[in-house]
Amino acid sequence: MSQILPEVRQLGTRPVMLCPELGPPLREAADVIGDAFHHGVTWVAVPAGRLDPDFFRLSTGVAGEFLQKFANYRLRLAVVGDVSAHVAASDAFRDLVRECDRGTQCWFVSDLKALEERLSH
Numbered sequence: 001m002s003q004i005l006p007e008v009r010q011l012g013t014r015p016v017m018l019c020p021e022l023g024p025p026l027r028e029a030a031d032v033i034g035d036a037f038h039h040g041v042t043w044v045a046v047p048a049g050r051l052d053p054d055f056f057r058l059s060t061g062v063a064g065e066f067l068q069k070f071a072n073y074r075l076r077l078a079v080v081g082d083v084s085a086h087v088a089a090s091d092a093f094r095d096l097v098r099e100c101d102r103g104t105q106c107w108f109v110s111d112l113k114a115l116e117e118r119l120s121h
Helices: 030-039 062-072 084-089 091-102 112-119
Strands: 007-011 014-018 043-047 076-080 106-109
Touching: 007 112, 014 030, 014 112, 030 043, 030 062, 043 112, 062 076, 062 091, 076 112, 084 091, 091 106, 106 112
Parallel strands: 014 043, 043 076, 076 106
Antiparallel strands: 007 014
């Protein structure tokens, strides 16, 4: 069975490592941080569909640990895809998305074009 590897693409003014759409759910940030360092990027784009379902249930602590690891390693995370169902289901997750999108460490974007537009500024 062949493994689908991440690719690096220039989005806006930054090289961004794009995690593949296919693969097992990502629960640990370490699953992608090593690849980010290998590729020499500071931005990682993870498809929302690849995140472990517990990421979207803040009470599990998965999102907090994931985001903290990215911050500790001075990497930035873009969660790419539709998270509207999770936002609608949880006030806490809605607040997390809003706070992340105000900052520079983690963004929730609808698609790569939206990420590219944010990175162009």
